[in-house]
Amino acid sequence: MSAGITGVGKYVPERILTNQDLEKIVDTNDEWIRTRTGIEERRIADDDVDTADMAYQASKQAIENAEIKPEEIDLILVATVTPDKSFPTVSCMLQERLGATKAAAMDISAACAGFMYGVITAKQFIDTGVYKHVLVVGAEKLSKITDWKDRNTCVLFGDGAGAAVIGKVSGDRGIKSFELGADGAGGKYLQQKDNYIQMNGREVFKFAVRQMPESSLNVVKQAGLSKEDVDYLVPHQANIRIMEAARNKLDIPVDKMATSVKKYGNTSSASIPIALAEAVESGDVKDDDFVVLVGFGGGLTWGAVGLKWGK
Numbered sequence: 001m002s003a004g005i006t007g008v009g010k011y012v013p014e015r016i017l018t019n020q021d022l023e024k025i026v027d028t029n030d031e032w033i034r035t036r037t038g039i040e041e042r043r044i045a046d047d048d049v050d051t052a053d054m055a056y057q058a059s060k061q062a063i064e065n066a067e068i069k070p071e072e073i074d075l076i077l078v079a080t081v082t083p084d085k086s087f088p089t090v091s092c093m094l095q096e097r098l099g100a101t102k103a104a105a106m107d108i109s110a111a112c113a114g115f116m117y118g119v120i121t122a123k124q125f126i127d128t129g130v131y132k133h134v135l136v137v138g139a140e141k142l143s144k145i146t147d148w149k150d151r152n153t154c155v156l157f158g159d160g161a162g163a164a165v166i167g168k169v170s171g172d173r174g175i176k177s178f179e180l181g182a183d184g185a186g187g188k189y190l191q192q193k194d195n196y197i198q199m200n201g202r203e204v205f206k207f208a209v210r211q212m213p214e215s216s217l218n219v220v221k222q223a224g225l226s227k228e229d230v231d232y233l234v235p236h237q238a239n240i241r242i243m244e245a246a247r248n249k250l251d252i253p254v255d256k257m258a259t260s261v262k263k264y265g266n267t268s269s270a271s272i273p274i275a276l277a278e279a280v281e282s283g284d285v286k287d288d289d290f291v292v293l294v295g296f297g298g299g300l301t302w303g304a305v306g307l308k309w310g311k
């Protein structure tokens with residue numbers, strides 16, 4: 001029995017910001033945003049809703065879905081670049097609100113690849129037998145670090161949270177392979193500066209269209225499989241053109257890739273768990289499917305997992 005995902009959950013705020021709404025704020029247009037990014041709308045949290053609130057909603061669902069009690073959780077890892085405060089961490093706030101009294105808790109900072117860092121860290125604790133249930137969350141309120149005057153970035157991001165419980169799964173299911181990486185030299189291309197996200201879009205794009213396909217293929221090979229064996233792809237939801245590069249590399253049909261970027265934009269560390277939760281809920285991901293999760297982000301960072309779905 002190896003480590004796998006035993007439950008998933010998601011939360012997105014109700015408030016929708018459409019491309020047409022953005023046309024009134026900055027010099028942009030729906031056509032440009034849709035064709036260059038695939039984004040049609042994104043969700044924005046109210047002023048009184050913070051990262052921990054969204055993390056809590058997604059986590060509650062994931063814990064229910066995993067059919068465990070909060071008291072059974074051994075460790076909480078929250079990936080976020082938009083914590084409510086630098087301390088106490090979002091994971092500690094979550095621990096209290098969930099009543100996960102036994103759990104250790106820490107935040108992980110690896111930008112949009114944060115959820116992948118979390119899942120892979122959780123896997124180590126499960127495989128060694130030290131812990132039974134680890135809650136991994138990706139939660140972001142990016143709207144609070146978005147420069148609403150900068151059309152290069154403000155059209156891209158949204159708020160939300162996704163969560164997964166990692167534990168032992170049955171038979172030959174579970175995480176078969178993983179890859180993690182970082183390239184600090186590229187940090188300058190995507191950073192928080194003067195409180196806002198600043199990005200050299202073209203450089204990040206070049207990195208992402210190289211890294212996402214490469215990491216996806218690497219975890220397939222490492223699992224002893226070939227690309228024909230991939231049933232579903234959940235890439236970081238940043239830009240449909242980048243996601244397509246990964247899909248083409250694996251040679252899989254359009255309907256075998258999660259594309260929630262359309263509805264939610266780029267929610268950084270939350271994008272993969274939100275997309276995964278929706279794919280599970282819709283039945284796109286089924287028991288025994290071989291699923292690839294792959295992300296990249298500021299740092300620069302990246303991470304990928306190949307897993308056979310199911311408890």
Ligand code: UT7
Nearest residue numbers: 027028029032036112151152155201202204205238239297
């Ligand atoms: O989680 C990781 C986060 N980051 C990413 O994934 C971002 C990766 N990069 C990208 O997705 C793309 O580079 C962008 C979507 C950000 C930009 O697309 P692009 O095809 O690389 O466009 P560009 O930056 O080359 O800009 C093309 C033109 C420019 O005008 P000029 O200089 O050619 O006259 C921009 O000023 O589009 C202009 N432009 C816009 N026009 C309308 C940039 N932003 C906008 C906008 N609306 N929002």
